[in-house]
Amino acid sequence: MRESTPIDAVERAIIDHLQGDFPICERPYAEVAARLGMGEAELLERLQRMLEARLLTRFGPMFQIERMGGTFVLAALCVPEADWQRVLEIVNALPEVAHNYRRESEHNAAFNMWFVLASESQAGIDAAVRTIEEGSGLPVFSFPKLREYFVEMKLMVRT
Amino acid sequence: MTATLDTIDRSLVLATQGGLPLVERPYHQLAEQIGIPPAEVMARLTRMLESGIIRRIGAVPNHYAIGYTANGMSVWDVPDEGIDELGARIGALDFVTHCYHRPRRLPAWRYNLFAMVHGASRAEVLAQVAEIARVIGADCRAHDVLFSTRILKKTGLRIGA
Numbered sequence: 001m002r003e004s005t006p007i008d009a010v011e012r013a014i015i016d017h018l019q020g021d022f023p024i025c026e027r028p029y030a031e032v033a034a035r036l037g038m039g040e041a042e043l044l045e046r047l048q049r050m051l052e053a054r055l056l057t058r059f060g061p062m063f064q065i066e067r068m069g070g071t072f073v074l075a076a077l078c079v080p081e082a083d084w085q086r087v088l089e090i091v092n093a094l095p096e097v098a099h100n101y102r103r104e105s106e107h108n109a110a111f112n113m114w115f116v117l118a119s120e121s122q123a124g125i126d127a128a129v130r131t132i133e134e135g136s137g138l139p140v141f142s143f144p145k146l147r148e149y150f151v152e153m154k155l156m157v158r159t
Numbered sequence: 160m161t162a163t164l165d166t167i168d169r170s171l172v173l174a175t176q177g178g179l180p181l182v183e184r185p186y187h188q189l190a191e192q193i194g195i196p197p198a199e200v201m202a203r204l205t206r207m208l209e210s211g212i213i214r215r216i217g218a219v220p221n222h223y224a225i226g227y228t229a230n231g232m233s234v235w236d237v238p239d240e241g242i243d244e245l246g247a248r249i250g251a252l253d254f255v256t257h258c259y260h261r262p263r264r265l266p267a268w269r270y271n272l273f274a275m276v277h278g279a280s281r282a283e284v285l286a287q288v289a290e291i292a293r294v295i296g297a298d299c300r301a302h303d304v305l306f307s308t309r310i311l312k313k314t315g316l317r318i319g320a
Contacts, residue, residue, distance in 0.1 A: 007224065015225060018218040024201045024208075027183055044181050047218075051178070057313050058219040060179035061204065063172060067212040068164050074261065074273075092312045100312040103232060103305035111268070114232070114305070115312070141268060147243065147260040150250025151214075 007055060010038070014046055018059070070120040072098070074143040075129070076111040077136065090135040091115060096128040111141065164212070167195060171203055179216065227277040229306060231284040233291060234270035236263075236301040242272055248294055249274050254287045269301060281306060 007015075013036055023031045033043040050056045065072055079087045091097055091113065100115035119125045129140045164172065170193045180188045186204070190197040207213040222230060237245055242260050249272070250258035257275040274291055278284040288304050 012225075015218060015220050019220075020215040020217045022179075022216040024186065024204050024216070026187070026197070028185065029181075029183060040183060044183070048181050050218075051181075054221050055224045056218045057221050058178055059181075059217070060175050060177070061207075061216045062214040062219070063176065064211055064214050067210065068172075078267075088311060097312055098314060099310070101307040102309040102311055103307050105303050105305045107303040109268070109303050109305060111305070113311070114307075141264050143261040143264070143268075143273075145259040145261055147246065149243075149246035149258040149260070150255060151257050 010036075010046065011050060011055060014043070014050070015056070065118050065120065068120065070118065071122055071125055071144070073117045073125050074145070075115055075117055076141045076143070077113040077132070077138050078110040079113050079136075079138065083136075087113065087136045087138065091132055094128050094131060096124060117142075167193065167199075168203060168207065168212075171200065171207075222277060223310075226279055229278045229281045229284045231276045231278075231281070231288065231304045231306050233274045233276055233288045233304045234302060235272040235274070235291070235295060235299060236269045237272050237295060237298045238300075239271065241298055245295055245298060246272060249291055252287075252291065252294070254278065255291070270303065276304075 017032060017036055022028060025031060027040065029043050029047075030040040033040045036043065038046075047056070047059060051059060077087065077091070088100075091100060094117075096117045096119050098116045098118040100113065103112060103114050105111070117125050117128050119128065125142075129142065132138075132140050171189065174189050174192055179185050182188050184197075186200045187197045190200045193200070204213065204216070208216070222228075246258055246260055249255055252274075254276055255274045256277055257273070259273045260271060261273050263269055263271050276284050276287045276291075278287060284306070285304065288302070292299055292302065
């Protein structure tokens, strides 16, 4: 999943142009391609390749499940090293797990597996938590957001 | 604010949560798939954007691949009383991509303010964390930074059919 090949100038321009405001019109790729000074077919081909190479993890609408009556919850586990792989498989197998990161603390916090549960209902979240707890034998610590101050995942290309 | 999805909106979510079709007329393809006119697909997506059901339509880059090899979740123990003001100020910093008030889980977890920071190196992230510490000042009772060392899964939202 780590990308070692450096990205080229065209890919960089595509990423910087496609972090939001993708047009809703008959030929949206043609419109973006024109802005980028390339052909529609080239943009489509590039996007396809960038997704295959995992330079992009996704391209499309980003849904806010809360606005559909659903919910996202950040959760964490303290997983013993010896049990890591078994627990990882249990957690990742659930469709409710939208992403999952291994994290290490600067100050010895024991939580080392951090994942986000997404479900259309609180009952769905609760069921996923139960499945993880029963399967892993570990308590799930959940951190539902009490308030959101800022979310803007737009990063300019740095490489 | 919560909007309810009707059956057609729901089909649109299901048809696009894996990604927008990479074809010349993606909305027409969705229309065909769902069995509604293209104009309706576009109107519904526009409405979902306006109501916030769709945050944005665009690309999600792999942070590692675009040079953000260090991603730190900085967590702070600050007084609950002043947290909204601090959260707003920290969220306004340009290197903070997400900022939330979350519950403490005592005794295992004392932190109530979470700010995600991305940088080209751990040193850069730690310098940014130091800047957050300056903003919080004397209100900071403790903090930690949890660096991601591995992406274990990243599929995004998936609702069931």
